[in-house]
Amino acid sequence: MSTNRPHDDELVARITRALHSRDADQPDPAVVAARIQAELAHVPDVPVRVLARRGGRLVAAGVLTSTLAVAGAGAAAAANPYSDVARVVEGVAQSVGLEWSAMPDGYTREQYEAFWGAGYTIDDVEALADLWHLDATATKAQAGQLLLDGQTPPVGPGATAPDGTGSDQKQAAYDAFWEAGYTVEDLETLAELWGTDPMETKARAGQLVLDGETLPLG
Amino acid sequence: MTAGVDSTPVPVVEPELDHLVRVHLAGLLRYATVLTGDGHTAADLVQEVLLRAHVRWNRIALMARPDLYLRRMVTNEHLSWRRRWHVRTIRPAADEVLAAHADSHGDHAHGVVEEDAMWRHLEALPPRQRTVLVLRYYEGLSDAEISEVLGTSPATVRSHASRALATLRDTDLTTRTEQR
Numbered sequence: 001m002s003t004n005r006p007h008d009d010e011l012v013a014r015i016t017r018a019l020h021s022r023d024a025d026q027p028d029p030a031v032v033a034a035r036i037q038a039e040l041a042h043v044p045d046v047p048v049r050v051l052a053r054r055g056g057r058l059v060a061a062g063v064l065t066s067t068l069a070v071a072g073a074g075a076a077a078a079a080n081p082y083s084d085v086a087r088v089v090e091g092v093a094q095s096v097g098l099e100w101s102a103m104p105d106g107y108t109r110e111q112y113e114a115f116w117g118a119g120y121t122i123d124d125v126e127a128l129a130d131l132w133h134l135d136a137t138a139t140k141a142q143a144g145q146l147l148l149d150g151q152t153p154p155v156g157p158g159a160t161a162p163d164g165t166g167s168d169q170k171q172a173a174y175d176a177f178w179e180a181g182y183t184v185e186d187l188e189t190l191a192e193l194w195g196t197d198p199m200e201t202k203a204r205a206g207q208l209v210l211d212g213e214t215l216p217l218g
Numbered sequence: 219m220t221a222g223v224d225s226t227p228v229p230v231v232e233p234e235l236d237h238l239v240r241v242h243l244a245g246l247l248r249y250a251t252v253l254t255g256d257g258h259t260a261a262d263l264v265q266e267v268l269l270r271a272h273v274r275w276n277r278i279a280l281m282a283r284p285d286l287y288l289r290r291m292v293t294n295e296h297l298s299w300r301r302r303w304h305v306r307t308i309r310p311a312a313d314e315v316l317a318a319h320a321d322s323h324g325d326h327a328h329g330v331v332e333e334d335a336m337w338r339h340l341e342a343l344p345p346r347q348r349t350v351l352v353l354r355y356y357e358g359l360s361d362a363e364i365s366e367v368l369g370t371s372p373a374t375v376r377s378h379a380s381r382a383l384a385t386l387r388d389t390d391l392t393t394r395t396e397q398r
Contacts, residue, residue, distance in 0.1 A: 011387055012355060017329070018336035019252050019356040026251040027261040029244045036239070036265055040272070122269065136266070171274065174294065178369035184297045184345065198298040 039122050107137050111144025118147055119157035127160040128153060133197060173206030180209045186217055238268055238275060242288055250292050252356050253349060255341060267291045283366065289357070290367045297345055339389050347382035350375055 120143065129139040131154060143153040177187075182205070191201040193216060205215055243264065250260035271278055271288060278284050340348055346368065353364045361372045361379075368375065 008383060008387070011383065014332065014336050015340065015351060015386065016355045018333045018340060019352060021330070021333040022252050022255060022337065023248045023356075025255075025257040025260075026244075026247045027257045029239075029247055032247060032261050032265060033239045033243055035261070036268055036272075039265070039269055171270070178290075178294060181370060183370075187298060202298060 107141040110148060111141050114147040115140050115144035121158055123160035124155050127155045170203050173203045173210060176209040177202050177206035189217060238272060246288055246292055249289060249357060253296055253352050263292055263295050267295055286363060286366050293349055293367055339386055343382050347378045350378040351382050354379060
């Protein structure tokens with residue numbers, strides 16, 4: 001860490017200040033903890049965007065922070081504290097002129113409520129994501145839309161056992177890929193070669209590494 | 219320089235989750251926020267990682283440095299998901315607002331503008347180079363620890379850091395708005 005040239009000291013100090021200037025944007029740990037608990041308890045979650053900023057952005061941040069503080073305090077006991085929080089936050093953002101939604105792109109609140117309201121679990125999300133080759137958000141959006149359209153997703157609510165076996169195998173493949181020294185650039189090259197998404201690419205490449213195979217990289 | 223472990227009290231459901239949350243959550247959120255530059259993305263990243271870590275916590279807890287392993291999980295998710303996460307950066311205050319702030323608050327505002335400029339340079343770095351700088355100058359990790367987080371060698375870490383500093387040294391000199 002001390003290999004910088006002497007005249008880099010000011011540069012390093014400025015880098016450090018710039019990095020630390022951003023940690024004020026961190027979300028409230030209590031809110032995130034409650035979100036994790038809600039996921040584990042199969043209670044719907046709504047991403048809560050954090051508007052905390054500095055300088056001229058403090059007006060919106062102050063209102064939001066006080067809203068989140070109230071929500072965080074009651075989160076453990078509330079069945080679903082996040083929808084209300086998100087709606088309030090959206091209202092706050094819109095009232096100060098921001099075009100902003102608590103929901104991720106391509107995922108509507110109606111889809112979200114239909115999906116989680118049907119009793120799906122985080123393990124079901126993973127099963128559907130594997131089946132459809134989509135990320136978690138797109139999976140929930142697609143399944144939610146199917147339900148809204150009166151159709152039935154190919155995995156039923158609560159149908160996936162949370163044994164973690166598949167996850168462990170996948171994680172072992174991920175670990176093998178990185179531990180073999182491959183980089184994110186290698187991952188992108190393989191994803192293009194195979195036409196797969198990053199997670200699937202990493203799992204497939206990692207499995208090849210575990211099997212002692214050579215990856216098709218130049 | 220180091221962002222320490224936070225002991226913010228949080229609600230408890232299960233012992234393993236309680237331990238993960240109590241010991242690691244706040245630090246991981248700070249790291250992920252600085253890594254991604256976005257609090258919401260950081261919340262989602264850390265949430266995903268801790269949900270997966272929770273399932274495998276018995277194994278992770280046996281590791282010499284679970285904290286580094288969790289940072290590795292966060293880092294890998296960030297690097298591999300970066301392209302797929304549609305993060306809409308919220309900028310309700312445009313440059314003119316910061317400029318007005320600068321007029322009325324002198325040195326402090328100058329510092330904010332300078333930090334913003336440096337942050338933009340950091341954002342423009344290749345992801346792994348920026349990650350090394352975050353781990354080194356924000357998390358305060360040694361190059362050996364960073365190599366463990368990134369799953370690479372300390373020499374590669376030094377190479378990333380060296381190239382990043384060289385880029386910032388050149389770029390920053392040409393774009394600096396004013397001297398102190």
